[in-house]
Amino acid sequence: MKDLNKGSFYNQERRWVHMRDLGAISTKLQREGELLKRLNDALLTLEVDALERISELDISSEDVIKSRKFIIEFAQRLCSVLKQEAPSIDLAPIVNHFKSGMKPVEDWIEDLERLIEHLQNNRIVDDDVVVIEDILSLLDDQFTEDLRRLYLR
Amino acid sequence: MREYVNSKIMEYSLILDWIENEIGILQAKSVHPQIISFLKNRVSDLKQSNGCLKAILNIGNNRVINRTLPIIHDIEYRIYMLTCHYIPGLKREQESDLFLRNLLLSNVERMGLSWVKDILVRLDGPHAALPALSEIPIIFAPPQQANSLLDMAGIYHELGHIVFQRFKEIADNLIETISRHFSERMKEIGPMRPEKRTQLEDAIKDAKNYWTIERLNEIFSDIYATYTCGPAYYFSCVDMIVKMGGNPFNISTTDVHPPGAARVHACYKTLLPAYQEEEITLLVRNMWETYVKSYQRLPDFELKCADVLIDSIVETSIQNIKNLLPNARRYSSTIRGLSEARTLTSSDSLETILNKSLKILLKEPKYYPEWEKNVFAILHSKHAKR
Numbered sequence: 001m002k003d004l005n006k007g008s009f010y011n012q013e014r015r016w017v018h019m020r021d022l023g024a025i026s027t028k029l030q031r032e033g034e035l036l037k038r039l040n041d042a043l044l045t046l047e048v049d050a051l052e053r054i055s056e057l058d059i060s061s062e063d064v065i066k067s068r069k070f071i072i073e074f075a076q077r078l079c080s081v082l083k084q085e086a087p088s089i090d091l092a093p094i095v096n097h098f099k100s101g102m103k104p105v106e107d108w109i110e111d112l113e114r115l116i117e118h119l120q121n122n123r124i125v126d127d128d129v130v131v132i133e134d135i136l137s138l139l140d141d142q143f144t145e146d147l148r149r150l151y152l153r
Numbered sequence: 154m155r156e157y158v159n160s161k162i163m164e165y166s167l168i169l170d171w172i173e174n175e176i177g178i179l180q181a182k183s184v185h186p187q188i189i190s191f192l193k194n195r196v197s198d199l200k201q202s203n204g205c206l207k208a209i210l211n212i213g214n215n216r217v218i219n220r221t222l223p224i225i226h227d228i229e230y231r232i233y234m235l236t237c238h239y240i241p242g243l244k245r246e247q248e249s250d251l252f253l254r255n256l257l258l259s260n261v262e263r264m265g266l267s268w269v270k271d272i273l274v275r276l277d278g279p280h281a282a283l284p285a286l287s288e289i290p291i292i293f294a295p296p297q298q299a300n301s302l303l304d305m306a307g308i309y310h311e312l313g314h315i316v317f318q319r320f321k322e323i324a325d326n327l328i329e330t331i332s333r334h335f336s337e338r339m340k341e342i343g344p345m346r347p348e349k350r351t352q353l354e355d356a357i358k359d360a361k362n363y364w365t366i367e368r369l370n371e372i373f374s375d376i377y378a379t380y381t382c383g384p385a386y387y388f389s390c391v392d393m394i395v396k397m398g399g400n401p402f403n404i405s406t407t408d409v410h411p412p413g414a415a416r417v418h419a420c421y422k423t424l425l426p427a428y429q430e431e432e433i434t435l436l437v438r439n440m441w442e443t444y445v446k447s448y449q450r451l452p453d454f455e456l457k458c459a460d461v462l463i464d465s466i467v468e469t470s471i472q473n474i475k476n477l478l479p480n481a482r483r484y485s486s487t488i489r490g491l492s493e494a495r496t497l498t499s500s501d502s503l504e505t506i507l508n509k510s511l512k513i514l515l516k517e518p519k520y521y522p523e524w525e526k527n528v529f530a531i532l533h534s535k536h537a538k539r
Contacts, residue, residue, distance in 0.1 A: 022293075023282040023314030023374070024367035024409045030285055030318060031366070033227055040223040044209070047217050057208045089328050089366050096362075133219065140223050147230055 021149070029146045035090050036139045039074060042067035043132050046124055071132065072119050075112045078135075082109055093142040094135055158210055158221050165203045165228060172196055172235055179243050187270040188289045192239055195231065195286075202228050234285055242273045242291055248537065249299035250274045255536035257292065257308070260503050264312055264381050265474070265481025268319065280304075282311035284318035300529055302510045306389035309382040309504075313374025316478065323473045327369045330469040334462045335361040360457045367409035372463075375416050376470040379423035383484030385507040387420045388437045388515075395444050402445075402454040414450075415458035417441055422467045425485060433512055488512055495524055497531060 045067040048054050054064065081088045081095055082105055088095070098108050115128045173196055180189045202224055209221055254274040261269045270288045276296040283291040292311050298304075317323055338357050342350060378386040394401050394413030401413035410416070421429065421438065428434050474481055486505045488494050494512040501509070506528060513521050 020279065020281065021367070021409050023284060023311060023318075024370040026283055026285045027314060027318040027370055028366050029230060031321065031324075033230060036223050037227055040220055044217065044220040047214075047220070048212065051212065051214060051217070053212055056212060057205065089324055092365075129216070136223060140226060143223075143230075144226055147226065147233075150230075150233065 025146055025149055029143065029150070031090060032139065032143045032146065036136070036143050038070060039132070039139065040136055042070045042074075043129070043136065046071070047129070050124060068119050068122070072116050075116050075119075079109055079112045079116075082112075094138050097138050154218055154221075155210060158206055158218065158225070161225055161228075162203055162206050162210070165199070165206075165232070168232060168236070169196055169199055169203065172232075172240065175240050175244075179240075184243060184246065185271055185273070185289075188239070188243065188273060191270075191286060191289050192235065195235065199228060199231055234283070238283055238291055239273065242275045245275070245277070246273075247276075249296065250276050252299055252533060252537050253292075253294065256503065256532060259536065262480060263482050263502060264309075265478030266312065266315060267480060269315070280307040280311055282314040284315040287315055287319045290315045302507060302525055302528065303514075304389060304392070305503075306378065306382050306385040306507050307393070309378035309386050310374045310389075312381075313377030314370060316377055316474075317370045317373050320473070320477050323373060323470070323477070324366055324369055326469055326473055327373065327466060328364070330465050331361060331364045331369075331462070334465055356456060363404070363406075363457045365409075368411050369466075371410045372416060372419055372466055373470050375419050376423045376467055377474060379420040380471060380474055380483050381481060382504045383486070383508055384424065384428055384431065384434050384437065385504065385511045387417075387424060387434065388511050390417055390420045391437055391441045391444075395440070400448045400451075402448055402451050404451070404453050404457055412454060412458060414445060414454065415463055418458075418460060418463050419467050422464055423471065425483065428484075433508075433515060436515055484508070491516055495520060497528060 044057075045054070045059050045063055048057055048059060049064045054060070077088070078091055078094065081091050082098065098105055111127070111131045115131055118124055118128055172192075176189060176192050176196065179185075206221055206224060209217055209224075251274070253276065254272050257272050257274065258269075261267070261272075268288055269290065273289065273291045275291060275293045276299055278293040279295060281293040283293075292308060294308060295304075298308075335357050338360075339354065342353055345353070375386075375390060379390075394417060397413075399413075401417070404412055421434075424434060484504050486502070486508065488505070488509055491512065494509040494516075497506070497509075510521075510525065510528075513524055
C-alpha cells in the first residue's frame, strides 16, 4: 500500500529545499534576463534596420545607434574578460563555455574584435550576426536552466 | 517556428486578459494600491512584448524570427511571477499575512530599504523571499510567525536578498574581493614540480569558481541580517545549521548556500566587537563550538572558505551596506539584564524585541511563553489594522 504520508513529507521536503533557493535564484534570473533581453533587442534592432523595416517595430534611428553602441561595449567587455581574466559574474557562463569549447579562445577574441571594427564602421555582416547569435544562445541556455529550477519548485 | 510563435501570441493574449481581470477584481477590493499599480505596469510591458512578437512575425524574415525565443522565455518568466506568486498571494491574503506585512513595513526605513513601497507577505511556507520586483517584494514565512517570535530573525536574511537584488554593485564588489583573494593565493605558490603546480593552480581556480552569484547572495544576506539584527540573527544562523545537522564544513556543489561553518563565521565577524564579548553571544558561540568539535575541517573547506576570505567578504559587505544603505541602522542596542529584557517599551524596535526574546529564551525559558504572549498583544494592537 502506498504510504501517502511519506509521499507528502517528501514533497514538503522538496518544496522546502527549493523555497530556500528562491531569493538567490530569482536574483540571478533577473540579472541574466536583463542582459539577455538587452543583447537580443540590440541584435533584433540591427537586423531589422538592415532590412530597412524599423518602423514596423517602432524602432527609431536613435535606437539603432544605441543598439550598435551597446553591442560594441558588450563585445569590448567580453574581449577584456577573455584576455585578462578580469572578473565578471554576468559573463561567466560565456567565458567558461568558450574556455571549455572546441574553438580556441583566441579565435573568439578575433571574431569579437572584427565585430567591433565592423560595427564601429556602421556595418554588420553575416559572420558578425553568427557570433552574437552564439553568445545569445549561451545566455538563453543559462537563463532557461535557472527558470526550470524555479518551475521545479 | 512561425506556427509555434503564433500559438504563443494567442496564449499570451488570453493569459494577459485573465491577469488583467484578476487585477481588476483585486483593485475593486482596494487592497495594496502600490502592488496593483506595479502589476498593471507589468501587464502593460508584457502586452508590448507580445506585440513585438506579432511585429516580428509580420516582418517574416527567418533570421529575425530567431529573436523570438529569448523574448518568449522572458515573457514566461514574468508571467510566472504574476500567476504563481503575486496573484495567488494577493487572493489568499489573510489578517495574519497583513499583520506581518504591516509590522515589516513599519521597520523598512530603519533597515535601509527606503525604495520598498509595499510587501506581500505569504505565511504559507518556510522563510524565503522573491525580490524580483524589489519595490514590492514577496516574503514567505511559516504561518506561526504571526504569533511567534521564534526564528523571526530569519526574515532579516530574506530582506538581505532584496538588498542584493537592488544593488548590482554588491555582487560586482564581492566578486572583486574573491578574485583578489585567489590571485594572492596563486602568487603564494612556491617552487614545485610542474605537475604539482598545475594541480594546485586548478584547485585555486576551482575554489574561485565556487563563489557563484547565488552563494555570494546567501552569504551577503547573512551579513546584512546580522548587521541589522545583531546577536538574534547570529543565534538564528547557528540554530538553523545545528537543527539541520550534517558536517558544517562540507562543501556541496549543488547547494546555493555556502557551508554552515562559513555562514556562522561570517555572522560572528559581522557583530560589533562589543557584542562579540557579550554574555549571550559567548553562550551561542560556546554552543556552536561544542557542535563543530565533532566535525573535521576539510581541506576543500580550508581552500574555498578560509577564515581570511570570509573576513574579507564581511568587510566588503559591511562597506557596501554603509555606502548603499546609509539609513540602515546597525544593531547597537544594549539589553543590560534579564529584568530589562522582560520589560517592553514603546520605543523597542523589532530587532530589540528579537534580542530580548533570545535573552529570555536562553536564560529564563520558563518566562518565555507569557512574555511572548504580551509582546504579540502589543504588536497586534499596533499592526493588525488594514
